[in-house]
Amino acid sequence: MLAKRIIPCLDIKNKEVVKGINFEDLRSAGDPVELAKRYDGELADELMFLDITASHEKRKTILELVNKISENIFIPFSVGGGVSEIEDIRDLLNSGADKVSINTAAVLKPRLIDGAAKKFGSSTIVIAIDAKKIGDEYIVFTHGGRKNSGINAIDWAKEAYNRGAGEILLTSMDRDGTKNGYEIELTSSVVKSVKIPVIASGGARDAKDMEEVFVKSDASAALAASIFHYENSGIIPIKKYLKSKGINVRL
Numbered sequence: 001m002l003a004k005r006i007i008p009c010l011d012i013k014n015k016e017v018v019k020g021i022n023f024e025d026l027r028s029a030g031d032p033v034e035l036a037k038r039y040d041g042e043l044a045d046e047l048m049f050l051d052i053t054a055s056h057e058k059r060k061t062i063l064e065l066v067n068k069i070s071e072n073i074f075i076p077f078s079v080g081g082g083v084s085e086i087e088d089i090r091d092l093l094n095s096g097a098d099k100v101s102i103n104t105a106a107v108l109k110p111r112l113i114d115g116a117a118k119k120f121g122s123s124t125i126v127i128a129i130d131a132k133k134i135g136d137e138y139i140v141f142t143h144g145g146r147k148n149s150g151i152n153a154i155d156w157a158k159e160a161y162n163r164g165a166g167e168i169l170l171t172s173m174d175r176d177g178t179k180n181g182y183e184i185e186l187t188s189s190v191v192k193s194v195k196i197p198v199i200a201s202g203g204a205r206d207a208k209d210m211e212e213v214f215v216k217s218d219a220s221a222a223l224a225a226s227i228f229h230y231e232n233s234g235i236i237p238i239k240k241y242l243k244s245k246g247i248n249v250r251l
Helices: 032-041 063-070 086-094 104-108 111-120 153-162 184-193 207-217 235-244
Strands: 005-013 016-021 024-030 047-051 077-080 099-102 125-134 137-142 147-152 167-172 198-201 221-224
Touching: 005 032, 005 198, 005 235, 016 032, 024 032, 032 047, 032 063, 047 063, 063 077, 063 086, 077 125, 086 099, 086 111, 099 104, 099 111, 104 111, 104 137, 111 125, 125 153, 125 184, 137 153, 147 153, 153 167, 153 184, 167 184, 184 198, 184 207, 198 207, 207 221, 207 235
Parallel strands: 005 047, 005 221, 047 077, 077 099, 099 125, 125 167, 167 198, 198 221
Antiparallel strands: 005 016, 016 024, 125 137, 137 147
16 A cells, blocks of 8 residues: 655745635735755655746746755655646756646647647656536636636546646645645545556645545545644654554555
């Protein structure tokens, strides 16, 4: 049985780490390089870097910052934001990213997933899905949560998987930053619909929330930001708690 992963996330705006609630009311959370180094030392399994305004501002991810972080950590490093072409993926990989996360561009031109998976391998391609519950279904939003695509999130996860995605980063916009726990129904539905790892994101408050998402949805990884950035909880204590509950984690 593969170990469950704990992944801190750096949401980047104007070269600093920020965090909000439901994708709004962003506030500073610190220096990205220093936070990355801290999480590397705290036994994070991976690090996620998301340039959250790049697509909305129609620009590319800040390669200089990606390179600086990659030089200071030794854990797998995923980067997303502003990826719209094959060349963008190549640039990020060359700047030190181990995986590249694609959100808006994948929705607008799904064949980008096919091409990226073929050229760089599925294991390097993460499809990020920002989903909000509207009525009785979960809908995909793009451009940093600003635009409603009208696409069903579970259907989109299946398509991304079939096109060659190696992993899904699934964020509940309704839970983002709320500390009300992960969206179990959404996460479980996506996990059951694909045969690749699913990273649960949005709503983590403590180790119990991570335990719940692992047990009830069988997510492969739990991503969090607020509880780590503001030092509400360290990664090692969370892993020790999970281990005590019989969940396989790396310590």
